[in-house]
Amino acid sequence: MEITFTLNGKKTICHIKVSTTLLELLRETLNLTGTKPGCHEGECGACTVLINGKSVNSCLYLALNTNGKEITTIEGLTKPNGGLDEVQESMIKNGAVQCGFCTSGMVLNIKALQLETMQNKKVPGSGIKNSPNRNEIKKWLEGNLCRCTGYVKIIDAAEEVFNKGK
Amino acid sequence: MEFEIESPKNITELCKTIKSYRSKSFRFGAGYTDLLMELKKHTPRNLTVINLAQLKDVSFSSIRSTTKNIQIGAMITASKLVTDTRIEQLFPVLQQAAHNLASTQIRQVATLGGNMCTASPSGDLICAAMALQASCEIMNDDKKIHNLSIQDFFIGVRKTALKKNEFLFAINIPRNKKRTATLHSGFIKIGTRKSMECSVVSLAFHLQIDKTGKIIDAGIAIGASAPTVKFAQSACQFLIGKKINSFSEKEKEEFANKVLSYASPISDIRATAWYRKEVLFNISKGVLE
Incomplete structure (x- = not known):
């Protein structure tokens, strides 16, 4: 299925399998490997991303539910001039x-x-x-x-x- | 992890979807913090997940005040329960239970309905809602609503009274008896560590006290002590009409024993049955200290 969301400030359209987690989508399809896979069960927080400004474990979040939302990963936290947050x-x-x-x-x-x-x-x-x-x-x-x-x-x-x- | 998904956008679509899956296997997905863990371990063949996360109906995901009740939609997240000022002021026990659930990241997505329908014996929000003597608003696929007391909602370990064509729509918590009542309300969770813990035992209490110090209403519920969360009716009755500051040591013990009479804990990886009972006795007594 097709989903549309804002990823680090950019409108992004992806075709995904419905059971894909946000973590898999970020790392494997979008090559954003700054989001780390740890326990895969919401215990360690290594895969934390921001969804509409709230921190969420991307390993327990279905990618299809990001439709229309704003995602920020560590790659998107830098300032527009390239400086660190x-x-x-x-x-x-x-x-x-x-x-x-x-x-x-x-x-x-x-x-x-x-x-x-x-x-x-x-x-x-x-x-x-x-x-x-x-x-x-x-x-x-x-x-x-x-x-x-x-x-x-x-x-x-x-x-x-x-x-x-x- | 392979499954199909249906994402209804409103309650009419949801009811239609449930109807069309009458003879097929499906699960509801709300916050997914429990469901995805389970499906990662084992996904049954030909499973469809009915995705509730994209429902637009406000009633499903809001907290509303009526004259008699505070109604909390099933899709309200734990973090919403933590930050809502009405919950904070009227039902501290629920706010505390929500604040001690798992972690920040989980609380952002985990829902009240998910916690209720998973029906874990140690469900934190269940325990608080039971102490508050909530009732469950259940909707069926014909959009008909009926109410069930929270005690009748849970029928066993991870089993609820919901039929296949029904879903939990909201819970109703009766308002405190008097606006002027002082509250002695809180959630005690005992685990082997502080964070991200499933309780060894838990106890939710919500006592309403009038100006003279008399207890006018009491709700006590215990978690991780029996196949379901239990409402300690006789312990509540024992408290009503008594003065909060006048309990003798003997009375405190009598109260704790009444709470304990609802416990039938098991020994498992987290604690032995004996330990659970000891702890429960002590924290019950602690409520009156």
Whole structure:
């Protein structure tokens, strides 16, 4: 079947098998291998992408349900001038990347929290707030596993993104 | 993973689709967080998935206030339950259960209807909805709606009372008895780790307390303790009419034993039956402390 969606700002039309997951479509058909396949069961978060600005596991999402939606993968997070996003800059600055396998998922999920707090002035489950605290960041990232860093530097990186505006 | 798909765009199309699949095998797909995992392991031959994710009907995916109830459409996601201010103010137990479900990414897509119809004994949203004494609004393929109490909706492990030509349309949660009532409402989930955990046991409680400290209504439900989530009726009755701050140690234990009488847990990979009972007793007592 044919689906049409916006991928990293560009209108994209694909012909897919109905049972194709978004993860398979991105990596195998569209060659966007920045989205990582980890557990394939929604546990590790390596395959996280943004759908209409919300973080979602692409391994548990049917590609056909992206019809008409906006998808952002790690490849689409760079600024129009080619520069890195502030979440990526902060990850580098804080030494939050080791093997890198979880990184794209982590970055996109931190981005999703940033979008959520910017748009709604709310940290989900914690009421009205302009920025999340360290515990709220941890809670938000509970679906992203990292086997190298012990999370400390990743959370440092996220915290710095949110403290910047203060 | 090979299957066919039907993506109805509205309820009329959905009913038509269900009718045409009367004698064939199909599954409903809503948020897909459980279904795709299951189908990745094993997909039966000639399976069709009826895709609910593209339904445009607002009633299916909104939270509406009526004079008696708050009606929550089956396609409402867990993350919507977390951020909705009415849920936060009126039913903290449901907000907490939704907030502790799986992970951020799963909550964005996992639906109330999916959690209900999967009918897991440890279903977090089920447990909260049962403590809130919700009723289920069920629609059939002739668009006829009937209501079923949430306790009658679940008939066994992963089994609901839904017939093949029926689907869950919404749940109705009765409004709190008095606007001025204070709430003692929450969701306790015990697991072997904090995140992404399926509960060892869970307990949902929703107590309404008047100005004098008297409990005017109580809802207690337990998860992962029996083949279905259970409503602890006698424990609720025990609380109604008593003062929240006046429970003696003996009364707290009596209450916990009443909750425990609804539990018939099994030993499995997560915990032994004995451990589940011990934990359940202690967290039940904790509700009154």
